[in-house]
Amino acid sequence: MKTTGGTDEQKRRAALAAVESVEDGMVVGLGTGSTTAFAIRKLGDLVGSGLDIRGVPTSFAARELAREAGIPLASLDEISAIDLAIDGADQVATSDGALVKGGGAAHAREKIVDAFADEFHVVADPSKLAETLSHSIPVEVLPTARTTVSAAVSDLGGDPVLRRAERKDGPVVTDNGNLVLDCDFGEISDSESLATALSAIPGVVEHGIFVGLADVVYVGTADGVDVVEF
Numbered sequence: 172m173k174t175t176g177g178t179d180e181q182k183r184r185a186a187l188a189a190v191e192s193v194e195d196g197m198v199v200g201l202g203t204g205s206t207t208a209f210a211i212r213k214l215g216d217l218v219g220s221g222l223d224i225r226g227v228p229t230s231f232a233a234r235e236l237a238r239e240a241g242i243p244l245a246s247l248d249e250i251s252a253i254d255l256a257i258d259g260a261d262q263v264a265t266s267d268g269a270l271v272k273g274g275g276a277a278h279a280r281e282k283i284v285d286a287f288a289d290e291f292h293v294v295a296d297p298s299k300l301a302e303t304l305s306h307s308i309p310v311e312v313l314p315t316a317r318t319t320v321s322a323a324v325s326d327l328g329g330d331p332v333l334r335r336a337e338r339k340d341g342p343v344v345t346d347n348g349n350l351v352l353d354c355d356f357g358e359i360s361d362s363e364s365l366a367t368a369l370s371a372i373p374g375v376v377e378h379g380i381f382v383g384l385a386d387v388v389y390v391g392t393a394d395g396v397d398v399v400e401f
């Protein structure tokens with residue numbers, strides 16, 4: 172699992188604060204990443220003490236972790252609603268709550284689960300906060316469309332780089348069998364317009380800009396948790 176700028180204690184604080192909203196009987200979306208992992212482990216402990224929930228994982232990694240933690244799981248086609256999704260982010264725009272996600276290449280499934288949930292709570296540390304988005308945008312593409320999507324991203328002013336695997340020769344392949352282009356657009360003044368433009372490119376499966384989805388962001392700090400509502 173990749174690591175990021177925040178400390179484990181900051182991540183843990185944010186995750187535990189988010190878990191406090193989980194109630195008996197809920198269906199809970201289980202995000203991907205090192206911050207959400209603290210929430211999944213805590214939910215596993217609570218299930219061990221009698222909490223009755225079902226989890227909907229957003230990735231192979233989240234599923235594995237949740238199974239190890241003992242959380243009963245369901246897939247999207249087995250549930251009719253998700254009460255609450257808890258997920259991390261690579262960047263959070265404090266101005267409007269827009270997010271960049273996909274550092275773990277799981278943003279396609281994450282967006283489905285997070286958008287479907289009645290409430291979406293983000294868990295983050297202070298290193299993730301910015302006034303406006305400027306993080307590179309992960310774009311999941313069909314393998315056959317890598318060069319055509321790259322050209323379209325360049326036309327939009329972005330700089331696409333194929334994400335390479337760390338312990339394998341060649342590219343990262345997502346849980347859906349696709350490739351990821353990390354696209355640097357510099358400072359993004361209008362994340363909603365960019366999100367719409369990226370979604371319209373043929374061959375794009377999903378991109379990592381999440382606009383208007385986050386309801387609450389828990390930011391774990393050195394001595395507590397800041398809660399920001401959108």
Ligand SMILES: O=C(CO)[C@H](O)[C@H](O)COP(=O)(O)O
Pocket residue numbers: 173174175202203204205206207258259260261271272273274275276277278281
């Ligand atoms: O979007 C994600 C995975 O696709 C993660 O939620 C995001 O990368 C944050 O991860 P971490 O909590 O490890 O910093």
